[in-house]
Amino acid sequence: MPKSKYEAIYRDLKQKIEEGDFASQELLPSEHSLIQTYGCSRNTVRRAISELVSDGYVQTLQGKGVRNIFRPVAQAAFTIGGIESFKESSQRNHKKGRTRVLQFMELIADEKISLRTGFEKGSELYYLQRLHYLDEKPLILNHNYFLKSAAEGLTPEIAEDSIYEYLENILHMTIVNSQRIMTVEKITQIDEKYLELDANDYNCMAVITSRTYNGDGVMFEFTQSRHRPDYFSFQDNAIRKSPLVRSDF
Amino acid sequence: MPKSKYEAIYRDLKQKIEEGDFASQELLPSEHSLIQTYGCSRNTVRRAISELVSDGYVQTLQGKGVRNIFRPVAQAAFTIGGIESFKESSQRNHKKGRTRVLQFMELIADEKISLRTGFEKGSELYYLQRLHYLDEKPLILNHNYFLKSAAEGLTPEIAEDSIYEYLENILHMTIVNSQRIMTVEKITQIDEKYLELDANDYNCMAVITSRTYNGDGVMFEFTQSRHRPDYFSFQDNAIRKSPLVRSDF
């Protein structure tokens, strides 16, 4: 259940929009009328609306109202929004997800690993290689590095189910944010083997490199996700800011 | 100059962080002290901070403070964040950008175009093919469709400089948001020719498909941007939300 009023309102409106309660281009009820509906203050409905704006569901127009611009993206086989574990996103997309652990080991970060991941040299790490299947098709090959001190007690069994579930529910870690960089890279023999690719067909793939931080401000995860190119799709909603100018202070 | 107080504060803090005024992991001054510094209300500094959170510059920790987690991404040759014209992003990255117009024509959306772009069948459109150079290297091949009624008077000369500048400053359009989907696709002969690629080397590329909306709520642009894989990098900061549950209402 939602922890806060604004979140409850946000989810309610979001669901209504997804279910088509508002026509495309239609204006949502005004802030004033939402205040009546939900019995809350103006700030609270405004906060809910601003989240819908970030999601690309609505746009606000001063003097007019809040317009529904939601567009269902049917074609996207597998999308990402926010931080999600593979288990969560396969559930959200009503697909059957499965994870196979190819490798599980502990290691100490040497110079090379430290440079690549950003973990300090000498850090104790878990290193995993995992293959994610969606509807029995191997789609993603993950190379995970977890800081051992933050993910203490991780096992292959956990890694087969959901590492995030373990971190959040068992270790009570709060996962905060993730800096991601997406690139296109050549496929390797490992990719070819496990993702059942043919280098004569596609010879590159989508790679998402992410550094994830917890509530203690420590980067506890470095992951490289290698995605089958033909099943990869990444969605995003961008909001225009005015081109930057210098500040006052 | 910033139109609002919170934006001025946001930019000031952002600049200080980028310039290294705060050590990594260091806590920023507390909200209370920022109120003194900027002479404003608590809501106003909170709003500025929340934008920094979206940018992935800081993380807020209840009971502790606001922590600097900014990490300069030196390796990214060309990054995207928010909606930017090619001209703007090359300026931001201090690179020399140039645009070559390969094709410029008007056309009427037929069934096929309508299906692919989302413009209604029969819409009058401008179709452009443009090649973007960064430091004299061709990096991006764009296929742009603009709604003629929204971009009236567009010429190849304008398209060579900056279409967004024309739309915003001359036609006084407000560009609001852009729904983007990123995929990996096979390269075509056109890509090979203009982006100076070799299919024996890389045979795919990064493709960003975007639908952009203006202040009137109409989708005025459909663009497919085809990026050289070896120079492509897309940055993103994701924030963890709790896995979704059903709402109350």
Added chain:
DNA sequence: GCCGATTTGTCCGTATGTATC
């Protein structure tokens, strides 16, 4: 073109809750 009603945008002050130390 002006005026007033409506709607969103910015900003303020305050109160209370919750987490950290």
Added chain:
DNA sequence: CGATACATACGGACAAATCGG
């Protein structure tokens, strides 16, 4: 336990944009 810090929520004031009469 108290002090500090961020999170949520409320209510109010004024500005700015839109729209209809």
